[in-house]
Structure formats: C-alpha cells, structure tokens
Amino acid sequence: MAFEILDGSTTKPTASSSAQQLLSVLGASAKLEGKFDISDSIQIECEVGGEMTVGGKLVIGQSGVVHADVRTVDAVIMGRYEGNLVASGDVEITATGQVTGNIETDSLVIAKGGFFNGNVVRIREAAGAQPAPLYVLDERRLAASR
C-alpha cells in the first residue's frame, strides 16, 4: 500500500472520535461532478452533482446546491437539493432548505419555511414495522418542551 506510516499513530478506525479531514475545498466557487464514496460525513457549500454514498451525515449548507442521487444515513438540508435520497437515519429540511425529488426514509422533519416537492417513501414499509412519525419541527419542539 502507498500509505505513509504516520509516526506512532497507526490509523485504526475508532468510533469517529478523531474525525479526520479528508478533503477540503476553499475559495469563492467550486463545482464538483462525479461519484463520491464517503465513509463518514460531508458538508457542502458549493455545487455538487452525480452520485453520492455517505456512511454518516450529509450536510448541505445554505449556499450548497446538490443535484445527485444520494444514499446516506442522516441528512440535513439547509440549501438546495434535487434528486433521489435514500437515508437509513434521519432527514431534516431546515427553514432555508429547498428539496425537489424523492426521499426514502423512516424519519423526515421539515421545518416551517422549508420547501419540499416530491414523494416520501418509508424504507420499512414492506417489513410492516411500527410507522415512524412525521414531524413538523415546530410541533416536535413543542412536544419536547412540554
């Protein structure tokens, strides 16, 4: 393997205690198109297209524009997203989020002001599991504050 042996710190995948920065893009604008395979998390504030597999959390920031088919665990969408999203964990569309497409998840939260146009399908629909509740974020907060 072409990996360098870092002095002493043999990289053993520990439970995300030390999240390493694997890639960072700085500047005014960036456009990325292609296939992304990410074991943990990604935060996007630019234009990204193609196909994405995320093993942790996908965060689309307020200036992020994503046109991609995504398979992830969790997703937080504060920017624009278009495509098919499959999330085994939670999906949250915040007040600034704009989503067009299909979402397959057991847990979807859309904040007041958030925009969603498309279909939602539950993953465990066929398995006949207990239906997961769909919250409006404000309602959930109210429920939690009681």
Next chain:
Amino acid sequence: MRSQSSGTPVTLLTVTGQTAKMHGKFEIADSLHVECEVGGELIVGGQLVIGERGEVNATVRTVDAIIHGTYEGDMVASGTVEITVTGRVTGNIETDSLVIAKGGFFNGNVVKKTRVGGMSVVESVSSERIAVAL
C-alpha cells in the same frame, strides 16, 4: 450568508472520516486539500495540496501544487510544483518551476511551459551575471 470578499477564504466543501473515494470532474476556483482517493479531472484556480494520505489519479490543471502524497497523471501548473520528501509522482508535469525535495520520487517528463521565452530569459540573466562578475 455568502461572503463574496476574496480576502477570507470560505470553506466550500469538507469531507471528514476515515476513508473517502471520489471520481469525476472538479472545478475549484481557489484551493483544494486532498487526504483521500481522488480520480478524474481537476481544474484548480489556486493551490492543490495532496496530503501524505492523499492518492490522486487525475488530469490536473492548476496554478500551484504541493505533493506530499501520491500523484499519478498529467499535470499542467502555471505556477510552481513542489514534490516533498514523502511525495510520489508518476506522470508528466508541465510547469516553469519544479522543486523535488530529497527523498521525493518522480517518474516522468517535465516540460517547460514557456519553452523559447523562458530559455532566452534564463540565458540573458546568466550572461548579465557573468558580465557583472568580470
């Protein structure tokens, strides 16, 4: 929310975790730091840094490049290219300024970007220096 001032660099994309692999066409106005596997085509308007754990197999057009990791492909750099002690490069580099540190590995061709103009300038500089020294 979007700060357009070029003074402070804005983080546009961050990938964290243990492993990541990406392939495609990336157009980046400023700079890119890679510590994972990247393939395809990269167009960078500033500096490309391939970290020690970075493995890049791509056609690259950039201004500056610093290679601490592994790079394979054809690179055109209008600025400077530096291969550090841990850098491993296979391919062709077109640049006016290439630095390879002791221990750094480079297998391929280097082409000077401004072949005729650059050479003539270098010659005139050295002849001037000789003239001064006499």
